[in-house]
Amino acid sequence: QKEVEQDPGPLSVPEGAIVSLNCTYSNSAFQYFMWYRQYSRKGPELLMYTYSSGNKEDGRFTAQVDKSSKYISLFIRDSQPSDSATYLCAMSITGANSKLTFGKGITLSVRP
């Protein structure tokens, strides 16, 4: 079993839809959780960063962490074509400034 599993995708939605992206993990020691967005031929760009369980909102993006279920989610409201990219979940045991373990990523396409 991989440490971090991410829905394989790809995912295609119409513009304006609510998107839900999910990751599960097996190592209960993970405490720091991140979502990165990666456009083609570019590096990952940090979207959300949370510590432990709970919700965090930033504009159209909401990150949820449920440590009891070892499950994290990223919600995108009012999705736009510019949101079309690959989304990567990442997590760390000791902090966002140490080794990150990534999911494989899911490619999202938002149709105009």
Add this chain to the structure above:
Amino acid sequence: NAGVMQNPRHLVRRRGQEARLRCSPMKGHSHVYWYRQLPEEGLKFMVYLQKENIIDESGMPKERFSAEFPKEGPSILRIQQVVRGDSAAYFCASSPGLSPTGGKQPQHFGDGTRLSIL
């Protein structure tokens, strides 16, 4: 405000040659990380360095791979005697480490070096 700079963006090497990948962290960042992204795979951690020190090299292959972050200049990832399986995108990230209040700061990535082995 320059981000993490990696060069070259593309590198082609023949089997058996050496590959040197460079990474200049964001201004004010003293922590550097290297990750490898193989086709159809996620990002895999390789090594974590601070100036003149290797902090965590648990993801580095035991042979042919080395990394350094000298007191002056960029961080270098060196791959000796490259093989076809080394073809991948190599990403560098940097972090300031801790915020002034002690919070652990996240990593910011460069756009990668795409290494192709002929």
